[in-house]
Amino acid sequence: MDKLNKSDLVNVLYMDGGLLKKDAETAVDLVFSTIERSLIDGNEVNICNFGTLSPITKKARIGTDPISHKQVTLQETKTVSFHPSRTFKEKLNS
Numbered sequence: 737m738d739k740l741n742k743s744d745l746v747n748v749l750y751m752d753g754g755l756l757k758k759d760a761e762t763a764v765d766l767v768f769s770t771i772e773r774s775l776i777d778g779n780e781v782n783i784c785n786f787g788t789l790s791p792i793t794k795k796a797r798i799g800t801d802p803i804s805h806k807q808v809t810l811q812e813t814k815t816v817s818f819h820p821s822r823t824f825k826e827k828l829n830s
Contacts, residue, residue: 742764778791785824787821789816790818791814792814793812
């Protein structure tokens with residue numbers, strides 16, 4: 737499997753978790769919406785043995801337009817950073 741998407745997660749819960757497909761989809765939607773809502777509210781999301789998702793704000797700064805090479809002002813933006821747990825990093829590197 738090259739990529740894992742939402743429907744793959746639903747199928748794992750359906751096939752391996754013994755949930756009805758509709759219940760599996762509801763569970764996945766609920767998990768993602770809860771994580772999203774928490775990050776939008778400015779809270780970190782820490783998932784034990786997986787990692788931490790943190791909302792961050794990138795300050796406005798001066799950048800360079802790659803085509804015209806002129807300086808442009810980049811507006812302040814919000815994004816999310818992910819820091820994997822030590823356990824997860826060890827699994828990745830084993």
